[in-house]
Amino acid sequence: MTTLLHGNEPSGLRAVLRYLRSASQPTPNALFFVASVDAALASPGFTHRALPGVIDANRCWRPPFATDAGRVAEAVLSALSEAQPECLVDLHNNSGHNPAYGVAFSLGHAERSLVSLFADRVVHTPLELGTIVEATVSQFPSVTIECGRGGDPAADEVAWAGLRRFLDWEQIDFERPVQPLAVYADPIRVCVRKGVRLDFAEAAQGDVDLTISASVDRHNFETLSAGTPIGWLSPEGEWPLEAWNAAGEECSQSLFVNDDGVLRARTPRIPIMMTTNRVIAASDCLFYSVELV
Numbered sequence: 001m002t003t004l005l006h007g008n009e010p011s012g013l014r015a016v017l018r019y020l021r022s023a024s025q026p027t028p029n030a031l032f033f034v035a036s037v038d039a040a041l042a043s044p045g046f047t048h049r050a051l052p053g054v055i056d057a058n059r060c061w062r063p064p065f066a067t068d069a070g071r072v073a074e075a076v077l078s079a080l081s082e083a084q085p086e087c088l089v090d091l092h093n094n095s096g097h098n099p100a101y102g103v104a105f106s107l108g109h110a111e112r113s114l115v116s117l118f119a120d121r122v123v124h125t126p127l128e129l130g131t132i133v134e135a136t137v138s139q140f141p142s143v144t145i146e147c148g149r150g151g152d153p154a155a156d157e158v159a160w161a162g163l164r165r166f167l168d169w170e171q172i173d174f175e176r177p178v179q180p181l182a183v184y185a186d187p188i189r190v191c192v193r194k195g196v197r198l199d200f201a202e203a204a205q206g207d208v209d210l211t212i213s214a215s216v217d218r219h220n221f222e223t224l225s226a227g228t229p230i231g232w233l234s235p236e237g238e239w240p241l242e243a244w245n246a247a248g249e250e251c252s253q254s255l256f257v258n259d260d261g262v263l264r265a266r267t268p269r270i271p272i273m274m275t276t277n278r279v280i281a282a283s284d285c286l287f288y289s290v291e292l293v
């Protein structure tokens with residue numbers, strides 16, 4: 001089990017500590033990798049996804065492994081090759097309002113089963129970002145679990161309940177999920193273009209290029225019907241978004257439309273992982289747009 005690849009996502013770490021303190025004995029041999037400790041410890045604690053100027057620790061799991069985080073990734077991959085685990089679960093939180101869900105790069109019976117220990121929905125994504133799951137999925141079943149919003153006690157509970165099931169091997173049936181799973185697919189990564197000034201508010205802000213509705217993350221995992229307003233564009237500004245599908249095509253204008261200064265959904269799609277954190281929106285992405293399979 002790996003966790004804390006992002007220093008502001010503590011649910012997995014808390015679950016591991018709680019498990020170790022409970023003096024329970026896992027049924028299988030278990031390896032824990034707690035990643036971005038420096039970022040997590042940076043004041044005031046559990047607030048930095050990565051340290052400023054340092055590469056995201058879950059975007060560096062492919063060659064050339066040239067950064068410090070990349071070298072750690074390479075060492076962990078070599079330890080995993082040696083240990084030959086039956087499976088891997090990587091625990092995260094996100095920054096917006098989301099239910100718990102899994103993210104699977106490859107989605108077979110085993111991945112469905114692993115996700116179902118933690119959540120009742122899964123996003124199947126072929127988008128290559130350089131994550132630990134992409135780097136391991138060809139060797140053994142490997143999934144990401146997003147436990148819910150970082151700092152929310154409910155998310156800590158998701159991680160804890162799932163970890164206990166995971167370490168109680170009797171509960172894992174690689175042929176069958178423990179609960180039915182909704183599957184979301186065809187993710188499109190929606191980002192703010194470089195240099196675009198962004199804010200989150202309930203009305204257009206005059207000093208930025210794009211204002212996103214501050215309550216928009218309440219719609220994570222809900223279908224936004226065509227025409228739904230998402231935000232406001234400054235009259236002078238250029239088109240502020242880019243959106244990339246799995247084929248690497250830019251398709252933001254087929255998803256959204258500038259309706260006289262109001263940014264609206266052009267087609268019905270489902271936003272997930274939508275953040276209302278400006279730093280994350282600028283450095284990673286605004287949200288992913290998916291479809292229910």
Ligand SMILES: [Zn+2]
Pocket residue numbers: 005006009092093
């Ligand atoms: Zn994360």
